[in-house]
Amino acid sequence: MKPLLQVDRLVTAFGEGKDAVGVVDGVSFRVDAGETYALLGESGCGKSMTALSLMRLLPDGGRIVSGEIRLGETDVRALPEREMRRVRGGQMGMIFQEPMLALNPVANVGAQIVEALALHQRRTGRDALAAARALLESVGVPDPERRLDAYPFELSGGLRQRVMIAMALAGPPRLLIADEPTTALDVTIQAQVLELLRGLRAERQMGMLLITHDLGVVAENADRVGVMYAGELLEEGPRETFFAAPQHPYSRMLFEALPRPGDHGRLVTIPGQVPKLDARMSGCRFAPRCPSAIARCREEAPDWQVRGGQRVRCHLAGELPTQGAPAVSPPPGSARDAAPLLQVEGLKVYFPIRRGLIQRTIGHVRAVDDVSLSIRAGRTLALVGESGCGKTTAGKALLRLIEPTGGRVLLGGEPITPANARTLRRQAQMVFQDPYSSLNPRMRVEEIVLEGMDALRVGAERGRREAVAAVLRQVGLPDDAGGRYPHAFSGGQRQRIAIARALAVSPRLLICDEPTSALDVSVQAQILNLLKDLQESLGLAYLFITHNLGVVEYLAHEVAVMYLGRIVEQGPAAEVLRAPRHPYTQALVSAIPRIDGASGLATLHVGGDQPSPLAPPPGCHFHPRCPRAGDLCRRDYPEQTRAGDGHWVRCHWVAGRLG
Template identity: 60%
Template sequence: MSASPRAENALLEVADLNVVLDSPARRLHPVDGVDFSIAAGETFALLGESGCGKSMTALALTRLLPESGRIHAGQVRLGGDDLLGLSEAGMRAVRGGRIGMVFQEPATSLNPVMTVGDQIGEVLAQHRGLEGAARQAEVVRLLAAVGIPDAARRAADYPFQFSGGMKQRVMIAMALAGEPELLIADEPTTALDVTIQAQVLDLLARLQAERGMGMLLITHDLGVVARSADQVGVMYAGQLVETGARDDFFRAPLHPYSRKLFAALPSGAQRGGPLEAPEGSVPVLDGDFPGCRFVERCPLAFDRCDDEAPDWASVGAQRVRCHLYEGVSIPRALETREANYAAAVARKQQAPVLEVRDLKVHFPVRKGVLKRVVGQVRAVDGVSFSLVPGRTLALVGESGCGKTTVGKALLQLIQPTAGEVFFDGENMVGQPQKALVEMRKAVQMVFQDPFASLNPRMRIGDIIEEGMASLGVGDSAEARSRRVDALLERMGLQAAMRWRYPHEFSGGQRQRIAIARALAVSPRVLVCDEPTSALDVSVQAQLLNLMRELQQEQGLAYLFVTHNLGVVDYLADEVAVMYLGRIVEYGAVEQVLAAPAHPYTRLLLAAVPKADGEGGAGGGAAASAGEISKPEVELPSPLKPPAGCHFHPRCPQATDICRVTYPTPTVSHSGHAVSCHWPLQRL
């Protein structure tokens, strides 16, 4: 029975698609009999964990498989044309023209020696025939459309001069440059903060309405699916296991795996307890599966699931690959395991392990033959906070506000311009490298881009073990090896994967490896720069459970840089909201998220997409009050921040004093602080 009964008048038709990856040791089947269709103007969302075959499906549609990969069987038709029958020259005309693609990792997809304007211009010349001033004007228009401030100037910049979120926006502009009939978006909003995410999703929706463009949206964010998708397909271990309309899927997800994805979503309601993450990981796709591929992780499995692969069953307009919907069966008894998930006893007030006072990081802007300094980019402009053992401080804000720079400046990977960073009471700013060794043993960082932070020439077991060996962690090589295996298992990977190289893993799996490396040396502080941004919800839940357990057991302090406010609500104790290099609101997470005082905080909350199937964005107090609407004014450049309150050009409550004077912080008796002349809540 086909999973795609809507093939009539479809823009894209995929039938029985099978992909094989050959190697001397084994043969993998990452895509194994996938069927779906996408109509013009429709968005089909593909959900699933890292390693389940989502990205490989997208690469197969455009015939961009790795060298060891080949399409073993199936059909792919775009507007009735057989893409698998085209010559390579014919496919080059399709890629970037009729099909645009946004890849998962923009840092590895952009040419580092070409300006972003030239890279977008190549697409415009190849597929639209634009040259000269017309091409340059279109480049600027596309960059502005995806939220790049000062687009005319930034078009002359190189990829390394952009943050991770801004590089993703450049990739989206490049994909849209050819005015495609079909856009394949592989995690297009993963690296974006919530406000830019909302703008990008609105932009894609508008372009679909104008052009009738179809979209294959690959994502792990159920909120993005709720906001943008028309049809949903859930993928597991190389197969689609559930398909249906968005509203039906969110109203009643059918497959046990789909229900686990919803249960794994973090929120404040689950604070202090574990998230319901599915145990284990996606099985290795190197053999035959006699039964259901989800059987080892399914809490509802019964004997038939072991021996017989389920066929498609229809439940109304939804389709599901599960024996539960073929008749009445007796579920297998669940295995129970003892686990202590009781909330940790409140810790006594402790001295901060790290304390930051008035930290500033300014980057000089040089021009001319003599490279004279003509300005300063105020990436961090007077930030203060402390990290206490056993507690988590979340640092939130839009891309480019300085969050990542704060984390790097703590470790002096970037030299602070001014301010103090105290480690166990000693100021580390300006100290020689030898004096920083002890701090760097105790403070580890998980970087935003896992591919760039992992040595491509080392096996991942050696990558994880390298830090332990250099810092003297572990009694012997055997003990370190056992710890590597245990960390990989806790990260949802397999110990046998230690012999693979980084390029053999998906983006989400590489992020787990980077986290395992940081945890390997038993640090006291973890600086986590978007550690869950590349993870699907089930692996994210596993990671958050692990981080919460480690914090309770070892008293770790976390600085958690993120744009996922659901994660903040679940994991953080305090939250600092950052805008253009400064903290504009700070306080306990319950206070800030339930009663945000700064207009910018309410803007962030209002932009969060909800996983409720209603297709709109919203969040808590901000959404219900309706006082803050998404502004048309883009994020100002930190090179020339606005006078007065930096947020006033985007604030609906701004008055004359906001335009001339930066507000001093107002602090309540509970420690809730806000820098605003007219806070929205009385502190």
């Protein structure tokens, strides 16, 4: 049987002649009808450029130099642009990585889907609107009639992604290209989107090209896997064979960089970075970063070999030692009985909603609603939950970067008030989610780090530059980093700069807001190792804000689960994540994509989106999405129920109050 998509020796470059920069170099693969082929690799390896080449949507300056792209019997490269417009969307659909950038911000959802239907199915008027509504319903958009009139900014991230899928299906396509379709989504919304894509693929017998750097997503969704590095495919094979025994050193190191449940030892990191596009490479492209490389690897590019049912490009294929089960390190000990460094009591952050000429307050957004927690020195408390639950707002309110509406925050036993916030801020610093937007692009790294030291008058003025150099070395940055600008660094290095800026004033507490959410697994491992080393050497306490429960399992001592501004479950990380009691926590844990395919829990599906904090539901805030909700849940908010040593939960079902 002929494949649905056949790609042979595809070469894509930017520029002409000697200045040409190759981004895809000799890539060949196929996708069959009803099959998902996953293209896996770090950022910058050429995955997205491969997808854009297939669609002939390359940015200015990009061109397909050579190779063949066949969709069924159609030679995609030979089509004139007019015919390509019919194929693009009609036979090949694409789900882009960031739906907010891919959707038209000034056109409502209905108009954008109708436009695709008119182009590919010649449907107009009421017929097209009915078809658009049916498409939204088929991808699980609640209240599709109302959503047709909504604009992209009015929708949550999960709903925007579903609208993108509906538009991609308007063709209807034979091949669906999904470029990092869940990267920016919460784990529960990610599970919904991936389940939807699996169902649509089976129902329509579509082929799917899934582009991702998430091994868990690949394990649960792919039929075959191709590993890409520096514009080349290095390994390819069936999912089961690949996950049982990856053959290439690069594939193995990606696996070893993943945090594993129960293992608190150092993560394996991949030294260096993916080569720059304009780098002149000889031999194996992974050789400069490969711990097993020999002289031949640096001089001679390897050919394809077949090993264990997989194709692999490696001179040492079959000679590398068999991977054994990793040694599991126990969690480090810590003084649990010491006095808390940070105490939060009844924290509230309400944002007023004002209307009218005199801006009269008509209501409040209850972003944080009666949150209490504590952290001891040398320990990590993870604050987890979906986007919009109030995690980041709570973190900023602790430092009075946002003024709290109510409650009390004590640092080292001393209350943080407007009068002393500046003084105590030296003891507590924040590492923000996006290091690029939190670093001044017009300042050198040395100036960025010095700014905080000067503002808080840390150390003698004469010795500050030496202190900056020392803290940059401490976080693993090169000696010349201080004289360079943020744009000259990779994402992982910029996150190290943000951590160095926070450490420069010698804090006792770091509030880390999603510090690894946008990083590849290899760079994530470097940052997690750094945070663990700093905690052990300096005795730092961390409030780690995240929705990545895999990272929580590795780094945190305690975990607090937040939903719609309130803590619904809290306790030791190992106990909460291995035996969660609240239905919301169970849904979060069971939705984590795992490379072993099992969480140890029955899958608990949670539909819909988080309600608005402007009008929280009565009773338990989670009851509209909870499969176990009863009348009591809809009426009364639950009290705390003890579920173990230091482990409590707010749930009528756990308390045994539901019949």
